[in-house]
Every structure is written in structure tokens, then in C-alpha cells.
Amino acid sequence: MTRDDAGVECGNPVLEVNNVVKKFKRGPTIGPISFTVSRGEIFALIGPNGAGKTTTIRMITGIYRPDAGYVKVCGSVAQRGFVAYVPEESAVYPRLTGYEHLYFYAKLYYSDKRRVRLIVERAASISGLGDNLRRKVGEYSKGMKRRLLVALALALDTPLLVLDEPTSGLDVYSSVEVRRLILRAARDGRAILLTSHNMLEVERLATRVGFIARGQLIDIGEPHVLIERYGGRDLEEAFVNAVQRVLGKTIAKR
Amino acid sequence: MxxxxxxxxxxxxxxxxxxxxxxxxxxxxxxxxxxxxxxxxxTGLQTKQMARVAIIVCDNGSYAESFSKKLVAAIHSTPGLVPVLVQGKCSFPEDIVAAIIIPKGFSINASSLDKPVFIKFYRVVGKASADQAANVLNSVAASLAQNISIQRIKTIAKRAGLSLNPNYVRNPVYLVTESISSSxxxxxxxxxxxxxxxxxxxxxxxxxxxxxxxxxxxxxxxxxxxxxxxxxxxxxxxxxxxxxxxxxxxxxxxxxxxxxxxxxxxxxxxxxxxxxxxxxxxxxxxxxxxxxxxxxxxxxxxxxxxxxxxxxxxxxxxxxxxxxxxxxxxxxxxxxxxxxxxxxxxxxxxxxxxxxxxxxxxxxxxxxxxxxxxxxxxxxxxxxxxxxxxxxxxxxxxxx
Structure with a gap:
């Protein structure tokens, strides 16, 4: 069932992550993790490499099935079609043009032709790539690929938007533009979950932040609250202090 | 849908x-x-070859002349091979891949009743076209051998007062092959x-x-x-x-x-x-x-x-x-x-x-x-x- 056929009314919270746990045969166990993201909210998940961000995102997007707990998007455990996602890597088909990319994904999500055209036109406008959309994506710079994927995710009009390092590899101007678009999407009532290593970006964008390290969600709060709670001049220092304080205790308990 | x-x-x-x-x-x-x-x-490269094969005739008899003509024709019609006929002197010409020598006494022996007929074949080592020349020689020589043996059988039969088919004396066993379908x-x-x-x-x-x-x-x-x-x-x-x-x-x-x-x-x-x-x-x-x-x-x-x-x-x-x-x-x-x-x-x-x-x-x-x-x-x-x-x-x- 495509989204335009589903006709699901999405209430609040849009995303509900409840005590999800993912175990791997090799590697650490992630979770239990719980948090929610409501309409118009930008929730940032921050943590070092290997902290469990990607695993958490994959459970939210429905790629991984949690070993315990559940993820609900719009009150449903079936996330397919309700989540738009921008992966950290520039995942593109180099032999397709920008327009062909947009049509391809729009057609996977929507069966109505008018709606598909609308999505493509909107994504084309958001991307700002202009005539470059007629060129093969293999000829794009990393920044152009990123803009294409971000524009597509924003245009898909899903209740939940998951952005993994949305401004990674972008120049200053493109980063500013992408941040503006994310804020606009939130104002339009979409729930946004993002990860970023850029703490300044997180401070500017996020309404709430989740600190994640070694597979555990250490704390959740508004950026200024977390800074006050853990000390430091900014979110970066607060995060380091939080990891030392909370995980230090956890490790001692073990 | x-x-x-x-x-x-x-x-x-x-x-x-x-x-x-x-x-x-x-x-x-x-x-x-x-x-x-x-x-x-x-196939194309083979036909483009210009491999020279010498036919050196050291005998003046009619058998040698007829055999050398057949050899020249056969080599000439083989793509990639060029016949070089040498008559009068028994020496190798230059730039050849193979040489067929029809020695002295070839015609006398061929027309006799029981003398062997020798043909000498020299091939340059490592030349693939020499193999082709050998195949041509074998084919022409087989035909010559058949003709000589039939002639000899006819002569013996005539002297013995016998009436016989020389082909069946040469080849008493015939293999008859037929192709059939699986049915x-x-x-x-x-x-x-x-x-x-x-x-x-x-x-x-x-x-x-x-x-x-x-x-x-x-x-x-x-x-x-x-x-x-x-x-x-x-x-x-x-x-x-x-x-x-x-x-x-x-x-x-x-x-x-x-x-x-x-x-x-x-x-x-x-x-x-x-x-x-x-x-x-x-x-x-x-x-x-x-x-x-x-x-x-x-x-x-x-x-x-x-x-x-x-x-x-x-x-x-x-x-x-x-x-x-x-x-x-x-x-x-x-x-x-x-x-x-x-x-x-x-x-x-x-x-x-x-x-x-x-x-x-x-x-x-x-x-x-x-x-x-x-x-x-x-x-x-x-x-x-x-x-x-x-x-x-x-x-x-x-x-x-």
C-alpha cells in the first residue's frame, strides 16, 4: 500500500521508540532505548562513532527488527512508507539523472501520477539544482548529491524525516540552505530525527537532543538544559561530561 | 496492481x-x-599466409611428372600455401616451410610390380603451415598409391589369367555408414x-x-x-x-x-x-x-x-x-x-x-x-x- 492509498492520520507522537534492544552475534548490544519525537519537533541523536546511532536509525526505519521493545510511527509498527531518510553516504545511482532519481523514489512511495509530479517538482525546487537535474548523478559533486537526497526526503512529505549527517560534505552556503529547509519542514509539522557530528548545527536546529554512547541513551533534553545539567560552554563539552559521568558509573557497576 | x-x-x-x-x-x-x-x-589469417612449399623433381619419368603436376595443383588450391616447382637440379630453394622430393628412380619403381616408391618430405621445425603441406602430400600420395597398386594388381591378374576387381583386392572390407534418427x-x-x-x-x-x-x-x-x-x-x-x-x-x-x-x-x-x-x-x-x-x-x-x-x-x-x-x-x-x-x-x-x-x-x-x-x-x-x-x-x- 502506498502512502496516498493508506490515508493514515498521523497523531502525536509521530515516532515512539519504546525500550528497543538490538543484539548482534558479534558486537555490542544496543539499547534499551526509549524516546519520542512529535510533530514539528527536531530531535538530534548525538554520539561518537559506534555509539549505536545507525542501529537505532535502522530500527526506526524498519531495516532492523528490534529483539525487544517496539518502534511505532504514526501509531503503527509498520514504518514502511511513513519515513523518509537521508543516509550518511551519498547513496545514488550514478547512471541516472537527477530527475530520474526523483521520479524513481516518488513512484516507489506514491502511485498517483499527479502526486508523483508534484513531489518531483517540489524536490527539484528544494534542491536548487536547476538544469543540473538533467545531468547524470555520477557527474555531481558530493554536495550536489547530498542536496538531491535531502530535497527528495523533504519533498516526499512523510510524517517522519530521518536525516543522518544531513550537511556532511556540504559547503557553507549549501549547509545553511539545508538547515533552513529542515527548519521549514519542522514548521510544516513534520517530525525530524537527525544525527550530526556538528554540535553547533545541533544546537541551532534541535528542539531536543539525545546523548547516545556505547549503545545506551544517556540522557535526553533541550540543548540548553543538557548544557546546564552536565556543565560546559556548549553542547560538545556537555556531551563529553555526560559520557564521562554516566558511562563511568555504568562501567564501574559492571 | x-x-x-x-x-x-x-x-x-x-x-x-x-x-x-x-x-x-x-x-x-x-x-x-x-x-x-x-x-x-x-581462417582469414591462414589464407593470407604465403608459405612456400618446394616440389623438387629429381626424376625425369612420366610418373614423376604426373605426380609433381598433381602436387603443384593441390598445394596451389590450399589457402596460404604457395608451390615452388624445382626441376632439373635436386637442391632446396630459399625461404620454404617444407620440401617434397621426388627422387631419382621414382617412375621406374612406380611402374614396376614390387619395388617401393619413395617420396621424401622435409619440414621446417615449428612451422604450422608445414603441417598443412604434409596433409596435402598425404592426400595426393594416397591417390598415387591407389593408382599404382591397382595397376600392379591388374598386371598380376593378367599374367595369371584371372578376372578380378582390383578395388576389392585392395580394400576387401568396406564400412557402410548410415545416419538414423532416434526413432x-x-x-x-x-x-x-x-x-x-x-x-x-x-x-x-x-x-x-x-x-x-x-x-x-x-x-x-x-x-x-x-x-x-x-x-x-x-x-x-x-x-x-x-x-x-x-x-x-x-x-x-x-x-x-x-x-x-x-x-x-x-x-x-x-x-x-x-x-x-x-x-x-x-x-x-x-x-x-x-x-x-x-x-x-x-x-x-x-x-x-x-x-x-x-x-x-x-x-x-x-x-x-x-x-x-x-x-x-x-x-x-x-x-x-x-x-x-x-x-x-x-x-x-x-x-x-x-x-x-x-x-x-x-x-x-x-x-x-x-x-x-x-x-x-x-x-x-x-x-x-x-x-x-x-x-x-x-x-x-x-x-x-
């Missing part, structure tokens, strides 16, 4: 990607024409030719299948490695949508492969044999098409079960190996006469059914040919169902 739509979206993307992959298409084209091209190039009826020359062409057609599948198999073998791993699999995995498509779309996309690769192979085979067969049955070409193209599809279906199944680029490479290598065994053996082996165990192994390889279908159709067993193609189609569908069952979104993404 929605499933068909989504599968068609995937197929459309696959087709665009494939037809813009000029490298793979070029590889398939070269491969398809490789076998006929090899044959034509080798026991006499096989017309057209059927014999079809059977020969079928062996060639079955073998030629090998050349086009490998690049086509490589082009479709990484259908899943390509998505996984490029990161696009993650976007597909979270989209509303199901595993079956994805696999149907991928298979439909592979049909294009298969059609191009089949078309190219058919073009190459038709061109070659027309040049060498002068024509080929359109029905046989149709069965051949269908066989190629299904062979590529079954490859796509099996590789998708295996790469979904065993993740990683290495798995795809391994599968492609395995397919190349199996295809080599099956299609090469098609030239020399009758599968149904093999011991049960070996036969079972061959019959468990889908490509065997391509060979069997082509050979069956050539022998006018049309329903059997269709059955074999049906088995191939069933195996494709089974592999697709297996792949759909093995599909999990997490298998479309790289491991963390």
Missing part, C-alpha cells in the same frame, strides 16, 4: 542503468562475436546438418552468458554496496516487488545477450554452413534469455542469503565455471548416455537444459525442447520464490 507498478518502477530503473552501462554492453557484444570472430580470423528412421542430410549446427549453437551460449551473468549477478550487492539498498529497504516496496523488478530489468540484459548471440551465430553459420533454421535460432535465443534469467534469480537468492561483495564475485565465478563445463561438454558429450550419478549432477545445473532444448529441437523433438525450456523457467521461478523468502530489509544494507 500496486505490486506490478512498483516492480515496473524498479525494472525501469534497472533498464536505464543497464542500457547506460556501455562497458558491460561492449563486453557482451565482443563476447558474443568472439567465437565466430576467432574462427573467421584464424530409427533414416536421417536426411538436413537433419544431420541441424544436429551439427545445434552442437555449435549450444556451445556458443557460453560466450554471451558470462558477461550477461556478471552484469546481473551483482543486482543486490550493487544496491548494498552503494548504499541505495538502504533507501529501497525503507521504501514501501516489498521483497517480491524488488525481486520481480530486478528480474524484469535483467530481461533486458538477457534480451540484448540473446539478440547479440543470435546475430553472431546467424552470421557465422551463414558464412560457414550457408543457412540455419529460424526455429532453431528462436529456441537458442529463448535458451539464452532463460539462462540469463535463471542466473539473475539464483545470484539474487545467493547474495541475499550470503551478504557481501565477495559472495557476488564468488557466485559469478561459480557460474562461469559451471557454464564452461556445461557448454563446452555440449560439443562432445551426450548427457543421456552418462552414468546416473554424473547425469544427475549435470541435470541439477540449469544450463544443461539450454543445451538439451537446443539439441532436442534440432532433432525435431519439439515438445521435448519445450519441456526442457519449461524446466528452466520453473527453476527460475523457484529461485525467485526462494529469493523473495530470503529477503529481509537488513540484507539490503551494509553491515555496520
Amino acid at each position: 500496486i505490486r506490478a507498478l512498483r516492480a515496473s518502477v524498479i525494472a525501469w530503473k534497472e533498464i536505464l542503468e543497464f542500457i547506460r552501462d556501455r562497458r558491460s554492453i561492449a563486453l557482451m557484444t565482443i563476447s558474443a562475436f568472439l567465437f565466430p570472430l576467432l574462427g573467421l580470423v584464424i 530409427g528412421a533414416p536421417a536426411p542430410p538436413s537433419l544431420i546438418r541441424r544436429a551439427d549446427v545445434a552442437r555449435f549453437l549450444a556451445f556458443s551460449v557460453f560466450f554471451v552468458l558470462n558477461p550477461a551473468a556478471i552484469a546481473v549477478a551483482d543486482a543486490i550487492t550493487r544496491e548494498r554496496e552503494s548504499g541505495t539498498g538502504e533507501l529501497l529497504a525503507i521504501s514501501p516496496i516489498t521483497g517480491l516487488d524488488l525481486l520481480l523488478g530486478k528480474t524484469a530489468g535483467a530481461l533486458v540484459a538477457a534480451s540484448i545477450a540473446g539478440g547479440l548471440d543470435a546475430a553472431a551465430v546467424i552470421a557465422y553459420v551463414y558464412m560457414v554452413l550457408g543457412g540455419v533454421d529460424p526455429g532453431l535460432i528462436l529456441v537458442h535465443v529463448t535458451g539464452v534469455l532463460l539462462a540469463v534469467l535463471v542466473t539473475a534469480a539464483f545470484t539474487m537468492f545467493i547474495t541475499l542469503v550470503v551478504p557481501g561483495q565477495r559472495a557476488a564475485t564468488l557466485v559469478a565465478s561459480l557460474i562461469t565455471g559451471l557454464a564452461t563445463i556445461v557448454f563446452l561438454s555440449a560439443l562432445f558429450v551426450d548427457y543421456n548416455t552418462l552414468p546416473m550419478l554424473v547425469k544427475s549432477i549435470f541435470y541439477s545445473i540449469p544450463y544443461t537444459y539450454v543445451v538439451l532444448a537446443i539439441k532436442a529441437y534440432a532433432l525435431q523433438q519439439e515438445s521435448l525442447a519445450i519441456t526442457y525450456l519449461g524446466v528452466l523457467l520453473a527453476l527460475t521461478i523457484a529461485a525467485l520464490i526462494g529469493a523473495a523468502r530470503a529477503y529481509k530489509p537488513e540484507r539490503l544494507v551494509k553491515r555496520i
Whole structure:
């Protein structure tokens, strides 16, 4: 069932992550993790490499099935079609043009032709790539690929938007533009979950932040609250202090 | 309806990607024409040779003169060989690959009743054209030997007052060969030719299948490695949508492969044999098409079960190996006469059914040919169902 056929009314919270746990045969166990993201909210998940961000995102997007707990998007455990996602890597088909990319994904999500055209036109406008959309994506710079994927995710009009390092590899101007678009999407009532290593970006964008390290969600709060709670001049220092304080205790308990 | 739509979206993307992959298409084209091209190039190069073969006549008799004329004519008509006739002096000319010496006494001995007739053949080591010259000499010498022996038998019979057929004295045993169909009826020359062409057609599948198999073998791993699999995995498509779309996309690769192979085979067969049955070409193209599809279906199944680029490479290598065994053996082996165990192994390889279908159709067993193609189609569908069952979104993404 495509989204335009589903006709699901999405209430609040849009995303509900409840005590999800993912175990791997090799590697650490992630979770239990719980948090929610409501309409118009930008929730940032921050943590070092290997902290469990990607695993958490994959459970939210429905790629991984949690070993315990559940993820609900719009009150449903079936996330397919309700989540738009921008992966950290520039995942593109180099032999397709920008327009062909947009049509391809729009057609996977929507069966109505008018709606598909609308999505493509909107994504084309958001991307700002202009005539470059007629060129093969293999000829794009990393920044152009990123803009294409971000524009597509924003245009898909899903209740939940998951952005993994949305401004990674972008120049200053493109980063500013992408941040503006994310804020606009939130104002339009979409729930946004993002990860970023850029703490300044997180401070500017996020309404709430989740600190994640070694597979555990250490704390959740508004950026200024977390800074006050853990000390430091900014979110970066607060995060380091939080990891030392909370995980230090956890490790001692073990 | 929605499933068909989504599968068609995937197929459309696959087709665009494939037809813009000029490298793979070029590889398939070269491969398809490789076998006929090899044959034509080798034949063409042979005819371009200017290998000099000396015929040195050291005898003045009539037998020597007649034999040397026949040799000159035979060598002259062999592409790539040039006869050099040396009469009067028994010495080697320069730049030759072989020399045939008709020694003194050749004619006297040939006209006698029991004296041996010697011909000396000298060949330059390492010259392939010297082998050709040896073949020509053997043929002309055999004819001479027959004539001399018949003449001798006639002379002896005349002196003994006997009336006999010298041919039956020379060759008392005659081997009579007849070709029959599997039903026991006499096989017309057209059927014999079809059977020969079928062996060639079955073998030629090998050349086009490998690049086509490589082009479709990484259908899943390509998505996984490029990161696009993650976007597909979270989209509303199901595993079956994805696999149907991928298979439909592979049909294009298969059609191009089949078309190219058919073009190459038709061109070659027309040049060498002068024509080929359109029905046989149709069965051949269908066989190629299904062979590529079954490859796509099996590789998708295996790469979904065993993740990683290495798995795809391994599968492609395995397919190349199996295809080599099956299609090469098609030239020399009758599968149904093999011991049960070996036969079972061959019959468990889908490509065997391509060979069997082509050979069956050539022998006018049309329903059997269709059955074999049906088995191939069933195996494709089974592999697709297996792949759909093995599909999990997490298998479309790289491991963390």
C-alpha cells in the first residue's frame, strides 16, 4: 500500500521508540532505548562513532527488527512508507539523472501520477539544482548529491524525516540552505530525527537532543538544559561530561 | 496492481542503468562475436599466409611428372600455401616451410610390380603451415598409391589369367555408414546438418552468458554496496516487488545477450554452413534469455542469503565455471548416455537444459525442447520464490 492509498492520520507522537534492544552475534548490544519525537519537533541523536546511532536509525526505519521493545510511527509498527531518510553516504545511482532519481523514489512511495509530479517538482525546487537535474548523478559533486537526497526526503512529505549527517560534505552556503529547509519542514509539522557530528548545527536546529554512547541513551533534553545539567560552554563539552559521568558509573557497576 | 507498478518502477530503473552501462554492453557484444570472430580470423589469417612449399623433381619419368603436376595443383588450391616447382637440379630453394622430393628412380619403381616408391618430405621445425603441406602430400600420395597398386594388381591378374576387381583386392572390407534418427528412421542430410549446427549453437551460449551473468549477478550487492539498498529497504516496496523488478530489468540484459548471440551465430553459420533454421535460432535465443534469467534469480537468492561483495564475485565465478563445463561438454558429450550419478549432477545445473532444448529441437523433438525450456523457467521461478523468502530489509544494507 502506498502512502496516498493508506490515508493514515498521523497523531502525536509521530515516532515512539519504546525500550528497543538490538543484539548482534558479534558486537555490542544496543539499547534499551526509549524516546519520542512529535510533530514539528527536531530531535538530534548525538554520539561518537559506534555509539549505536545507525542501529537505532535502522530500527526506526524498519531495516532492523528490534529483539525487544517496539518502534511505532504514526501509531503503527509498520514504518514502511511513513519515513523518509537521508543516509550518511551519498547513496545514488550514478547512471541516472537527477530527475530520474526523483521520479524513481516518488513512484516507489506514491502511485498517483499527479502526486508523483508534484513531489518531483517540489524536490527539484528544494534542491536548487536547476538544469543540473538533467545531468547524470555520477557527474555531481558530493554536495550536489547530498542536496538531491535531502530535497527528495523533504519533498516526499512523510510524517517522519530521518536525516543522518544531513550537511556532511556540504559547503557553507549549501549547509545553511539545508538547515533552513529542515527548519521549514519542522514548521510544516513534520517530525525530524537527525544525527550530526556538528554540535553547533545541533544546537541551532534541535528542539531536543539525545546523548547516545556505547549503545545506551544517556540522557535526553533541550540543548540548553543538557548544557546546564552536565556543565560546559556548549553542547560538545556537555556531551563529553555526560559520557564521562554516566558511562563511568555504568562501567564501574559492571 | 500496486505490486506490478512498483516492480515496473524498479525494472525501469534497472533498464536505464543497464542500457547506460556501455562497458558491460561492449563486453557482451565482443563476447558474443568472439567465437565466430576467432574462427573467421584464424581462417582469414591462414589464407593470407604465403608459405612456400618446394616440389623438387629429381626424376625425369612420366610418373614423376604426373605426380609433381598433381602436387603443384593441390598445394596451389590450399589457402596460404604457395608451390615452388624445382626441376632439373635436386637442391632446396630459399625461404620454404617444407620440401617434397621426388627422387631419382621414382617412375621406374612406380611402374614396376614390387619395388617401393619413395617420396621424401622435409619440414621446417615449428612451422604450422608445414603441417598443412604434409596433409596435402598425404592426400595426393594416397591417390598415387591407389593408382599404382591397382595397376600392379591388374598386371598380376593378367599374367595369371584371372578376372578380378582390383578395388576389392585392395580394400576387401568396406564400412557402410548410415545416419538414423532416434526413432530409427533414416536421417536426411538436413537433419544431420541441424544436429551439427545445434552442437555449435549450444556451445556458443557460453560466450554471451558470462558477461550477461556478471552484469546481473551483482543486482543486490550493487544496491548494498552503494548504499541505495538502504533507501529501497525503507521504501514501501516489498521483497517480491524488488525481486520481480530486478528480474524484469535483467530481461533486458538477457534480451540484448540473446539478440547479440543470435546475430553472431546467424552470421557465422551463414558464412560457414550457408543457412540455419529460424526455429532453431528462436529456441537458442529463448535458451539464452532463460539462462540469463535463471542466473539473475539464483545470484539474487545467493547474495541475499550470503551478504557481501565477495559472495557476488564468488557466485559469478561459480557460474562461469559451471557454464564452461556445461557448454563446452555440449560439443562432445551426450548427457543421456552418462552414468546416473554424473547425469544427475549435470541435470541439477540449469544450463544443461539450454543445451538439451537446443539439441532436442534440432532433432525435431519439439515438445521435448519445450519441456526442457519449461524446466528452466520453473527453476527460475523457484529461485525467485526462494529469493523473495530470503529477503529481509537488513540484507539490503551494509553491515555496520
